[in-house]
Amino acid sequence: MTPAKTFRRVPVTVDLHGGEIALPVHEIRGARDGPTLAVLSTLHGCEWMSIEMVRRFVGRLDPKALAGRVLAVPVGNPPALNHMTRNTPDESDSPDLNRIFPGHYTWIGDQLAKTITEHVLQPCQYLIDMHLGLAWAVFHTVVWPKDLPTADQVRQAGVMAQAFGCPAIYHRDIVGFPGPRSSVGYAGAKLGVVPIVVEIGGVGFAPELEERWIEEVVEGMMSAMRAIGMLPGDPIRLDRYLHYDRHIRVNPSVGGYLQAEVGPDGLHREVDAGAVAGRVISPYSFEELEVLRAPCRGAWTLVARSYPVRPGYWAYGLADLTRPNAGWGPAREA
Ligand SMILES: [Zn+2]
Secondary structure, eight states: OOOEEEEEEEEEEEOTTSOEEEEEEEEEEOSEEEEEEEEEOOSSTTOOHHHHHHHHHHHHOOGGGOEEEEEEESOSOHHHHHHTOSSOSSSOSOOOGGGSTTOOSSSHHHHHHHHHIIIIITTOSEEEEEOOOEETEEEEEEEEEOOOSSHHHHHHHHHHHHHTOOSEEEEEOTTTTTOTTSHHHHHHHHSOOEEEEEEEEEESSOHHHHHHHHHHHHHHHHHHHHHTTSSSSOOOOOSOEEEESOEEEEOOSSOEEEEESSOGGGTTOEEOTTOEEEEEEOTTTOOEEEEEEOSSSEEEEEEEOSEEEOTTOSOEEEEETTSTTOEEESOOOO
8 A cells, every 4th residue: 555644525415505515534544454443523513622633643643654544534424513513403303423324314414324334434444433522521431342243343342442541441332322323333233343432521621631631532542553553562551440331420400500519630530429529500599409419439430510501411420330340450351
């Protein structure tokens, strides 16, 4: 192969305003043969922090050092980014792009899913899908899918996930949820791809924190590529990881002003059942409407800053440490 970086827009459809909807694909071809890694970002239009991560990643990749190739999509759902909403802004019954793979209908979302499937998922053997960068809340975890069809897929996904350098490793089923029609669920179950999901970062925090999360993910992607032989050098291997297989959402059930008592420095911190994470206050009467507490002994993997919330908005998430196989320990093989 001739080492090269190229960029193309793959036509998807034409919208009512006459403009073309296209899928942006950066391709980095290495000097040596090897597998194809796909990197997906911003399938949800409100999760735009990963665009900068992909930009730096593509910029830093040296084709001459690369074995195989990378297909990087900085914006999986351009119409949703245009509105900065999670879902595709139309009247379709396929609003969430990450629930409709491989795209059965002619809605914009389905056509995006079909294009991503044909041009990115079918040609790849490995997949990193990023879901991060919500406003005012930050996840800090990497998903190790456990319900992939073959044991070898599961093993390799674990190698990639633990090479990322993030201490929190979420052992979870992905075909069950987000489902067989998510990008990772479809690619893993139907195409034999080895996928991981990266959830590191959030927006609306101190610039130096956000910068740290961006660099962590860029370096994590490089390290995961070393772990599967696409780049030379040793991958990151931490002395210990926070392994867990159950994540509990601790999000508000009422709207109000969330007063965060646990912020980013509380990530991965162990707490007992009942520990207070935040309070929802009425912005009108100032009365306390709800107290958000850890439902069991666990460690925070999603935390928020203070901000106005509606029912169900992202605030806190707890790794359940009462589960038999949960807790801090060395890297795992399976
Ligand atoms: Zn997402």
